[in-house]
Amino acid sequence: MTAVENPTDAAALVSPPRQLIVSLYGLYAREHDGWMSVAAVVRLMADLGVDPQAARSSISRLKRRGLLQSCRVDGAAGYALTSEARQILAIGDARIFGRRRATRADGWLLVVFSVPESERDRRYQLRSELTRLGFGTVAPGVWIAPGQLEAEANKALKRLDISEYTSVFRAEHVAFGDLRDNVRAWWDLEYLQALYTGFIEQYRPVRERWTSGARPDGAAAFPAYVEMVTAWRQLPYADPGLPLDLLPPDWNGVEAEELFVMLRxxxxxxxxxxxxAVLLPQTVGAAGAV
Known part of the structure; x- marks a missing residue:
């Protein structure tokens, strides 16, 4: 869910193995009680062009971050989603696959905070979380997002346990200043445009390849789909669904969204x-397979 550092660099659109594993678990593990055998993960990552050593190393990092936990099923070694990871993925489903673009009628959500210097680590965590959710910065300690993010933002802030330093308000723009200019100041729209451009340039040829000829079989569709979802995941967070009438006339986010939906x-x-086909037999005779 992290943003690429240089959105105009095509190489930056290649997803790290760790993010691909998150996509695998989010897309396919939850119908198997959140568990996948190590053998199945390694096999599926190989289909994504990732070697076994890199796959195992990425699994270990996700375990250290508290997103995966090791467990055996019918004697097969594997990893399951932690409760924290399940919550994160459930929230992500709504943002990634069910996002609704806001309108002015939705109003705005303001988060105002003042965290003492003695707790600067928690202040950094708060800023990082607001950035991840797609909030823009109005002023130091005043962050803004479309009003439709209220429930998601409240859940995220509760997880941080920082309510004593934070207040959340519903707001509307009443007077003074052009709201379009404000949006350009609060969000880096050029950066967002570049992210969308990178996605379109990478996946428009994929659409053209399969709309002009035979539809893909599973072996071809699997890497294309998992990589696309992984690349897309950051975009609905970087752009929190800002109202279209407040965005530049050449805004390419709509084209990118339509491309994602069509390819999905x-x-x-x-x-x-x-x-x-890989996951269903994963518990049958899988002990010692890795």
């Missing part, structure tokens, strides 16, 4: 069939 409809089914 085309690829998700055969990609899932490919993954299930």
């Amino acid at each position: 409809e085309m690829l998700a089914g055969p990609a899932a069939a490919h993954a299930r």
